[in-house]
Amino acid sequence: MADERRDVISWDEFFMRVAIAAQLRSKDPNTQVGACIADTDHRILTVGYNGTPHAISDAEFPWGTTDDPLNDKHSYVVHAEANAILNFRGSLKDMQDATVYVTLFPCHECAKLLVQVGIGEVVYLDDKYDGTVDNQISKRVLDSCGVNYRKVEMTHGLG
Ligand SMILES: Nc1nc(=O)n([C@H]2C[C@H](O)[C@@H](COP(=O)(O)O)O2)cc1CO
Numbered sequence: 001m002a003d004e005r006r007d008v009i010s011w012d013e014f015f016m017r018v019a020i021a022a023q024l025r026s027k028d029p030n031t032q033v034g035a036c037i038a039d040t041d042h043r044i045l046t047v048g049y050n051g052t053p054h055a056i057s058d059a060e061f062p063w064g065t066t067d068d069p070l071n072d073k074h075s076y077v078v079h080a081e082a083n084a085i086l087n088f089r090g091s092l093k094d095m096q097d098a099t100v101y102v103t104l105f106p107c108h109e110c111a112k113l114l115v116q117v118g119i120g121e122v123v124y125l126d127d128k129y130d131g132t133v134d135n136q137i138s139k140r141v142l143d144s145c146g147v148n149y150r151k152v153e154m155t156h157g158l159g
């Protein structure tokens with residue numbers, strides 16, 4: 001009888017790869033973000049990526065960044081974590097103590113949403129806005145609410 005394969009990817013790496021797959025759908029030319037929420041039984045609850053509200057045409061959308069908030073993408077984009085929460089079709093109580101896998105550390109608005117739906121842990125791939133005011137607020141929200149956050153370990157690379 002053949003031995004089992006042992007060199008499998010971890011649950012962390014699996015869910016992060018799902019988040020990475022989701023971010024490949026993003027139309028944002030500068031930053032693509034994916035989020036995957038998994039429960040404590042290692043079941044995927046939902047997935048999302050940053051994009052426009054569904055009625056807005058991606059093609060006509062102002063994907064640039066300017067000083068004019070009316071024409072700045074940040075005014076319109078729905079964040080990956082928010083989309084993941086909104087895409088969920090189950091009962092919100094199933095989100096209790098779930099883990100969110102995000103390719104970029106959550107902003108402070110998403111941190112609040114994640115706390116409010118009962119997320120227990122944040123696992124992230126990148127934290128390129130570390131140290132910005134928004135990022136500090138986000139970490140303060142998570143710290144104050146007892147939500148742990150840690151960087152994922154990708155032992156099998158990103159490919
Ligand atoms: N965690 C996040 N989830 C997200 O979905 N986003 C989105 C909002 C924008 O579409 C893009 C950030 O664009 P930029 O400021 O890096 O050009 O990523 C941003 C963050 C950062 O906190």
Ligand SMILES: [Zn+2]
Pocket residue numbers: 079080081106107108109110111
């Ligand atoms: Zn956000």
